[in-house]
Amino acid sequence: AQTVTQSQPEMSVQEAETVTLSCTYDTSESDYYLFWYKQPPSRQMILVIRQEAYKQQNATENRFSVNFQKAAKSFSLKISDSQLGDAAMYFCAYRSTNRDDKIIFGKGTRLHILP
Amino acid sequence: DGGITQSPKYLFRKEGQNVTLSCEQNLNHDAMYWYRQDPGQGLRLIYYSQIVNDFQKGDIAEGYSVSREKKESFPLTVTSAQKNPTAFYLCASTPRGGGTQYFGPGTRLTVL
Numbered sequence: 001a002q003t004v005t006q007s008q009p010e011m012s013v014q015e016a017e018t019v020t021l022s023c024t025y026d027t028s029e030s031d032y033y034l035f036w037y038k039q040p041p042s043r044q045m046i047l048v049i050r051q052e053a054y055k056q057q058n059a060t061e062n063r064f065s066v067n068f069q070k071a072a073k074s075f076s077l078k079i080s081d082s083q084l085g086d087a088a089m090y091f092c093a094y095r096s097t098n099r100d101d102k103i104i105f106g107k108g109t110r111l112h113i114l115p
Numbered sequence: 116d117g118g119i120t121q122s123p124k125y126l127f128r129k130e131g132q133n134v135t136l137s138c139e140q141n142l143n144h145d146a147m148y149w150y151r152q153d154p155g156q157g158l159r160l161i162y163y164s165q166i167v168n169d170f171q172k173g174d175i176a177e178g179y180s181v182s183r184e185k186k187e188s189f190p191l192t193v194t195s196a197q198k199n200p201t202a203f204y205l206c207a208s209t210p211r212g213g214g215t216q217y218f219g220p221g222t223r224l225t226v227l
Contacts, residue, residue: 033214043152043203045218091157095214102148102173103216107157 002027004094006106013082014114020067021077021109023092033095034068035103036077040088048090051075079111087113118142119219121206126224128193128200136191136222138206147189148207148216151175158205164189193224201226 003026013019025034036048051059051068058066063080079086092106119140128134138147146165150158160173164183178197183189189208193200206219 035215037218043205043221045205045207047215047217050215093216095216102160102163105158110155 002029002094002096002104004092004104004106006092006109008109009107010110010112012112012114013079015082015084017082018078018080019082019111021079021090021092021111023075023077023106025073025075025092025094025104027073027094027096029096031097033097034066034075035093035095036064036066036075037091037093037105038086038088039091039108040085045091049077082113084113084115087111119206119208119217121204121219121222123222124220126222128224128226130226131195133192133194134224136193136204136206136224138189138191138219139187140189140206140208140219141187142208142210142217143186144208144217145186145211146209147183148209149173149179149181149189149191150205150207152203152205152221161191161204200224 005024032053034051038046038048049059049061049064058068065078067076089108089110091108093103095103122137148163149161152158159175161179162181164170170181170183180192204222207216209216
C-alpha cells in the first residue's frame with residue numbers, strides 16, 4: 001500500500017525568507033500524481049501545486065516550487081519570499097493514475113510565518 | 116461559478132440523533148469523497164463514490180452512511196452509531212480520469 005510521510009509536524013520561517021517542507025512517499029507504481037495542498041485557518045483545502053511523475057521537470061507556481069526526486073521518492077515544497085498569508089497547514093498527497101484509486105494524504109506540516 | 120458547496124457550515128447535534136451533511140458539485144466530476152478531520156490531524160477517508168449508485172467504504176466508515184443518487188450530490192449521514200462524531204467534515208471531487216482533487220469549504224459538526 002502507498003504511504004505518504006511528512007516528518008516535520010511544525011516549521012517556522014521569517015517573513016521574506018525561503019522555507020522547504022519535506023515529503024517522502026512509498027509506492028511500487030511508476031506513474032502517479034503528487035500534490036501539495038494548503039489549509040489556512042479558514043480550513044478550506046487549496047491546491048498549491050501538482051506534479052505528474054512522468055514529468056522530469058519540477059513544477060512551479062509563482063513563489064511555490066517542488067523538488068521531485070523520483071528515485072528517492074521525495075517531493076519537497078519550497079516557498080520563496082514567505083508571506084504572512086502563507087501561514088497554514090500543508091499536506092503532501094499521492095494519487096495513482098488508476099482512476100479508481102483514492103488520494104493518500106500525509107499528516108501535514110504546520111507552517112508559521114514570523115513577522 | 117463552478118465549485119463544491121457544503122451545507123451547513125456549522126451543525127449541532129444531540130447525542131442519539133442522526134444528521135445529514137450536504138455536498139453538491141457542479142463541476143461535472145465523476146468521483147466524490149468524504150473526509151473527516153480532527154483538530155491538528157490529517158484527513159481520514161470515510162466513503163467515496165466513483166459513479167452514480169455506487170460507493171465504497173474508506174478507512175473509517177463505521178457509523179456513517181452515504182448515497183449517490185445523482186452525479187452532483189453525495190450526502191453523508193452521521194448516525195447515532197458513530198461514537199465520536201464531533202469533527203470537521205470535508206467533501207471533495209475529482210474529474211473523469213482522476214488527477215487533482217478539489218475540496219468544498221467543509222462542515223463543522225458538534226455533538227452537544
